[in-house]
Amino acid sequence: MTAFAKHFAYEFRSGTRNPSLLLMNYLFPLGFYLMMALIMTQINPAFKETMVPAMAIFGALSSAVLGLPGTLVAARDTGIFRSYKINSVPAFSIVAIPVVTTVFQVLVVTALITITAPLFKGTLPAHWVNFALVTAVMAFSFSAMGALIGVVSTDSRYTVLYSQLIFLPSALLGGLMMPMDILPASMQRISALLPATQAMQAFEGLGLGRQAALDPWTSLLILSASGLLAFALAIYLFSWDSRNTSQRGHPALAILALAPCLAGAFLL
Amino acid sequence: MRETVLAVKDLCKVYGNVVALDGISLEVQQGEIYGLLGPNGAGKTTALECVEGIRRADSGSIDVLGVDPSRQPRKLYDLIGVQLQTSGLPDCMRVDEAMGIFCAYHGVAARYELLERLGLAEKRHSQYRALSTGQQRRLSLALAVAHQPPLLLMDEPTAGLDVESRTELHQMMLELKEGGTTIILATHDMAEAEKMAGRVSILVGGRIVATGTPRELTTAGSGLTKVSVRSEQSVLGNDGVAFPAVSQCALKEGYAIYYSTDPAPTVSAILGYLDAQNDRLIDLRVERPSLEERFLEITQMGGAQ
Numbered sequence: 001m002t003a004f005a006k007h008f009a010y011e012f013r014s015g016t017r018n019p020s021l022l023l024m025n026y027l028f029p030l031g032f033y034l035m036m037a038l039i040m041t042q043i044n045p046a047f048k049e050t051m052v053p054a055m056a057i058f059g060a061l062s063s064a065v066l067g068l069p070g071t072l073v074a075a076r077d078t079g080i081f082r083s084y085k086i087n088s089v090p091a092f093s094i095v096a097i098p099v100v101t102t103v104f105q106v107l108v109v110t111a112l113i114t115i116t117a118p119l120f121k122g123t124l125p126a127h128w129v130n131f132a133l134v135t136a137v138m139a140f141s142f143s144a145m146g147a148l149i150g151v152v153s154t155d156s157r158y159t160v161l162y163s164q165l166i167f168l169p170s171a172l173l174g175g176l177m178m179p180m181d182i183l184p185a186s187m188q189r190i191s192a193l194l195p196a197t198q199a200m201q202a203f204e205g206l207g208l209g210r211q212a213a214l215d216p217w218t219s220l221l222i223l224s225a226s227g228l229l230a231f232a233l234a235i236y237l238f239s240w241d242s243r244n245t246s247q248r249g250h251p252a253l254a255i256l257a258l259a260p261c262l263a264g265a266f267l268l
Numbered sequence: 269m270r271e272t273v274l275a276v277k278d279l280c281k282v283y284g285n286v287v288a289l290d291g292i293s294l295e296v297q298q299g300e301i302y303g304l305l306g307p308n309g310a311g312k313t314t315a316l317e318c319v320e321g322i323r324r325a326d327s328g329s330i331d332v333l334g335v336d337p338s339r340q341p342r343k344l345y346d347l348i349g350v351q352l353q354t355s356g357l358p359d360c361m362r363v364d365e366a367m368g369i370f371c372a373y374h375g376v377a378a379r380y381e382l383l384e385r386l387g388l389a390e391k392r393h394s395q396y397r398a399l400s401t402g403q404q405r406r407l408s409l410a411l412a413v414a415h416q417p418p419l420l421l422m423d424e425p426t427a428g429l430d431v432e433s434r435t436e437l438h439q440m441m442l443e444l445k446e447g448g449t450t451i452i453l454a455t456h457d458m459a460e461a462e463k464m465a466g467r468v469s470i471l472v473g474g475r476i477v478a479t480g481t482p483r484e485l486t487t488a489g490s491g492l493t494k495v496s497v498r499s500e501q502s503v504l505g506n507d508g509v510a511f512p513a514v515s516q517c518a519l520k521e522g523y524a525i526y527y528s529t530d531p532a533p534t535v536s537a538i539l540g541y542l543d544a545q546n547d548r549l550i551d552l553r554v555e556r557p558s559l560e561e562r563f564l565e566i567t568q569m570g571g572a573q
Binding site: 002003014017018075079083088241 | 341342345346352356358359368369373374408412
């Protein structure tokens with residue numbers, strides 16, 4: 001446990017030391033939050049009601065889906081994983097530590113957003129325990145997906161592609177900018193495939209105490225299942241070395257992580 | 269009799285159509301420095317990576333103090349220390365953090381004194397990206413030996429090092445050897461192998477084509493000894509005189525150079541000739557072929573010994 005704790009402490013510090021992680025973990029989501037809080041609340045006053053969860057989800061997407069995978073790919077390509085392997089670092093730690101670290105980074109950003117939201121007349125959670133629970137589940141689920149993207153990406157070009165396939169639809173259709181129920185029915189089904197939508201529904205129903213388009217506990221369950229599947233697949237598909245192509249399974253298996261969301265879309 | 273630390277038998281590894289290792293076998297005894305020499309692509313790094321458990325061999329066996337690297341990787345990494353040819357640490361990991369984390373994973377106390385020993389004390393709080401190539405190599409060595417493994421594998425350890433760092437590294441290798449550590453040294457540097465290694469294997473095309481001490485390897489070659497002579501009047505080399513046992517002669521930088529199969533009568537005859545010509549000897553050198561010359565001889569023959 002000491003080794004895991006020391007490794008985690010280093011990874012957490014690297015979130016501010018590494019310029020690209022600093023950008024994705026803090027500067028980009030908090031900068032975007034400030035912009036949205038100053039501008040979007042003027043354009044659309046209703047946004048104040050969902051600003052806190054929407055910006056928390058955006059922060060999680062930025063850290064976990066845009067930031068985390070690239071660091072894993074770069075570490076594998078530059079031989080860092082080989083160094084870890086010969087120094088007895090287990091594969092589990094290499095996948096789990098960035099996930100746990102990103103969860104903590106997301107919690108910090110969510111806390112900063114929640115604390116400052118009243119400055120912009122943002123609605124605070126009605127049920128704090130539920131809000132914390134959904135935040136933790138969302139942070140883990142997105143971080144596990146980020147780790148899975150990093151594990152299955154053969155190089156940084158694929159990382160960008162896979163990350164954007166999750167990030168862009170999530171930001172546009174996940175209920176962050178506009179409520180899910182104003183989307184056309186067909187788009188609602190597509191939206192329900194996105195983990196961000198499930199997170200938003202869980203936040204709205206459980207954290208804010210509002211009427212959600214989907215059953216919030218089902219959404220939370222789907223999010224948890226996706227996260228656990230993604231984490232297990234990331235461990236299973238992990239490879240130490242980009243030059244040593246032997247893998248335990250085909251990278252396409254990663255799509256299985258979205259199976260709970262797919263099931264959710266049918267339940268809609 | 270010393271313990272066998274590493275036993276490799278009939279090791280084969282193929283990448284597509286390329287045979288990287290073609291049935292190599294070797295045994296390394298406790299406390300020796302064993303050199304692996306070979307041109308680029310000879311299979312040195314692949315052989316080491318199979319021993320390190322980074323790659324899995326297609327066939328053959330590897331035994332590191334009773335441990336099979338492909339089956340018991342966790343046990344293996346307590347027994348070996350590795351300085352990889354191409355390895356890295358995260359750019360923003362500090363030197364002391366690397367030592368603390370890796371020692372913790374090995375289950376030993378962090379050995380910060382090694383950083384001082386390897387001239388990294390002032391860089392203890394520096395991030396990896398701020399280190400020079402030489403400092404990164406020294407850190408890699410410090411991490412490799414921190415858990416005091418009985419077997420140390422070093423792949424081109426002095427590549428990119430300045431003369432001072434190279435000397436320090438050699439000194440440390442000798443100290444480790446004195447302490448009982450077995451070292452496998454893969455290198456392009458013949459002088460380094462000749463100076464450091466007790467035994468050497470030369471790999472060509474994935475096969476071991478010669479094994480022995482550097483002296484055994486060099487004397488097993490053409491057997492020619494180089495006799496270089498410089499005299500005041502430079503009468504040698506220009507006069508067409510033949511000396512006993514000499515097979516070749518050349519002039520270079522004021523020296524007459526003779527390649528002799530039996531240097532004693534050659535030297536004796538040269539000195540007698542100089543005396544007869546009233547020429548005075550300035551410099552006389554008798555040199556056995558270097559490992560480098562023997563290496564070139566073997567590799568130019570494509571390893572067909």
